[in-house]
Structure formats: C-alpha cells, structure tokens
Amino acid sequence: MTATDDDRIALQARDVRFDFSGLRTDWIPGEPLASHVIDVLHMLLPEGERWFVEVFSQALPLVRDAALAEDVRGFIGQEAVHAESHQGAQDHLIDAGIDVSGYVEQIEWIFSDLLGERGLTGAEAREWLVERVGLIAAVEHFTAVLGEWILHSPDLDAAGADAEMLDMLRWHGAEEVEHRSVAHDLYMHLDGRYLRRIRAMLIGGPALAKLWTDGTAVLCARDPRLRGTPQRRVRLRDYLRAARRGLVPGPGMFAKAVLTYLNPRFHPARYGDTDAAIAYLAVSPAARRAGGTA
Numbered sequence: 001m002t003a004t005d006d007d008r009i010a011l012q013a014r015d016v017r018f019d020f021s022g023l024r025t026d027w028i029p030g031e032p033l034a035s036h037v038i039d040v041l042h043m044l045l046p047e048g049e050r051w052f053v054e055v056f057s058q059a060l061p062l063v064r065d066a067a068l069a070e071d072v073r074g075f076i077g078q079e080a081v082h083a084e085s086h087q088g089a090q091d092h093l094i095d096a097g098i099d100v101s102g103y104v105e106q107i108e109w110i111f112s113d114l115l116g117e118r119g120l121t122g123a124e125a126r127e128w129l130v131e132r133v134g135l136i137a138a139v140e141h142f143t144a145v146l147g148e149w150i151l152h153s154p155d156l157d158a159a160g161a162d163a164e165m166l167d168m169l170r171w172h173g174a175e176e177v178e179h180r181s182v183a184h185d186l187y188m189h190l191d192g193r194y195l196r197r198i199r200a201m202l203i204g205g206p207a208l209a210k211l212w213t214d215g216t217a218v219l220c221a222r223d224p225r226l227r228g229t230p231q232r233r234v235r236l237r238d239y240l241r242a243a244r245r246g247l248v249p250g251p252g253m254f255a256k257a258v259l260t261y262l263n264p265r266f267h268p269a270r271y272g273d274t275d276a277a278i279a280y281l282a283v284s285p286a287a288r289r290a291g292g293t294a
C-alpha cells in the first residue's frame with residue numbers, strides 16, 4: 001500500500017524563523033526535567049535530519065515513480081529546515097551556559113562516521129543506501145508519533161510552556177505528520193523486505209531510547225540553573241510523573257509505536273491525523289509569518 005491520491009498532499013518547506021533569545025532553560029516553567037527531555041531533540045535532530053537529507057538525496061535518482069520522487073523532494077526540503085530550526089535551539093542551549101559538547105560530538109560521529117559514506121560502489125553501495133533508508137523509515141515512525149503527540153498536548157499549554165518553543169515543536173510535528181508516509185514508501189519502493197524493516201526498528205528503537213536517556217542526563221547535569229539542586233540527577237520516577245501529567249511522551253507511547261511497526265501490513269497513512277497537522281500549519285505563527293515556500 002502507498003498513500004492514495006486522495007491522501008497525497010504536496011509537501012512544501014516553509015521558511016520559518018524562531019527567536020529563542022528570551023527562552024528560559026525551563027521553558028515549561030518549573031519543569032526543568034520535562035523541558036530537557038524535549039530539548040534532547042535539539043541535540044539529535046540537527047545532525048540527524050541533515051543525514052536524512054543526504055541519504056534521501058542519494059536515493060532520489062533511484063526512484064522510478066514520479067509522485068514518490070516529488071514526495072522525496074518535498075521531504076528533503078522540509079527536513080533541511082527542521083535541522084536548521086533545531087540548530088537554532090541548540091545554539092540557544094549553549095548560550096544559556098549548557099555545555100553540550102561531547103554529547104553532540106557523539107551524535108556527529110554516529111551520523112557522519114557510523115552511518116555515513118563507506119566508499120562503497122555498485123551493489124554494495126546500493127545495499128548500504130537501502131539499509132539507511134530502512135533505518136530512516138523506522139525513525140520517521142517515531143517522529144510521526146511524536147508529531148501527533150505534540151499536536152495534541154494541551155497540558156503543555158496549561159503548564160504555561162513557552163509559546164515560541166511550542167510553535168516550533170508543533171510546526172515541526174505537523175510537518176512530520178504531513179510527510180509520515182514518505183520514508184516508508186521510499187523503502188518499500190527500493191526494497192521492502194519485512195525482516196530488514198523490522199531489523200531497522202530493532203536497532204533504531206533502542207538506540208534512540210539510549211540517546212534520549214543520555215541526552216536528558218547531560219542537559220540536567222550541565223544546566224547552570226540546576227547546580228546544587230536534586231533535579232540535576234535524572235530519576236526514572238520523575239520522568240514517569242511528568243509523562244503522567246502530559247508534559248512529555250510516556251514510555252507506553254513508544255512501546256505501542258514499536259508494536260504497530262512490527263505489523264507486516266503496517267503503513268504510516270493508517271496512523272496519524274493529517275487534518276490536524278494541516279489545521280495547525282494554518283494557524284502556526286511561524287508558518288504564517290513564512291507565507292510561501294522556503
């Protein structure tokens with residue numbers, strides 16, 4: 001199954017800008033742990049989404065379907081802007097005195113070295129490319145699920161979360177929901193083997209969980225505002241409490257996402273609410289300021 005013509009929307013990159021100059025490190029007021037759980041995205045995504053762009057740009061010439069090729073180009077445009085927007089948020093964390101070096105260098109190593117080019121040619125190069133597209137399809141299932149979550153997270157509004165950061169996360173989340181089928185469709189077009197798709201999830205899922213846990217610990221330990229406080233150390237029960245209060249995605253959501261992905265008939269179009277994504281993009285302050293395409 002691929003997205004039907006009825007589901008298909010022309011993916012556009014929006015030339016958004018965000019101003020984080022006044023952002024507090026606990027941008028969910030009084031909730032540094034919940035703020036930093038979400039802030040991990042600003043350390044993972046700049047490198048991660050640039051890598052998506054690189055891999056998809058290499059895959060594009062292999063696509064033998066005009067509509068899919070158009071989707072892949074739209075995906076590339078959107079992910080490039082996502083990476084730069086999260087880079088802006090990461091720069092703000094650094095300006096706020098949080099030393100993210102070491103952790104960010106590890107992320108750079110993962111995407112540039114471990115998952116980068118290997119100087120392969122011919123069939124080997126194609127296999128490595130398809131392997132990475134499969135990994136991106138698995139990660140894109142999580143970004144779609146996270147996008148769906150952030151679009152329906154009224155507890156963040158009720159907690160007084162910073163409006164600029166919320167708009168950035170919801171604009172990004174809405175575009176993730178919009179383009180949630182593209183990586184899966186590309187993988188199915190190039191290869192489509194079930195076991196390879198599942199292997200990608202079984203590698204990508206735990207790797208993401210480990211990076212997220214480590215990233216949260218780094219941010220809390222190095223946030224100058226938390227110096228000398230017990231919140232410097234991340235405790236599982238505090239995370240679970242924040243999740244129960246709707247401030248961060250809970251572990252059950254991720255577990256369900258993995259189980260959904262294991263279904264041999266899985267297709268992202270069956271999950272997620274495109275209408276809600278489009279509705280948010282119509283009112284997003286940043287998207288409205290951006291007007292046309294990037």
Ligand SMILES: [Fe+2]
Binds near residue numbers: 082143172176
């Ligand atoms: Fe993205």
Ligand SMILES: [Fe+2]
Binds near residue numbers: 079140143175176179
């Ligand atoms: Fe994405």
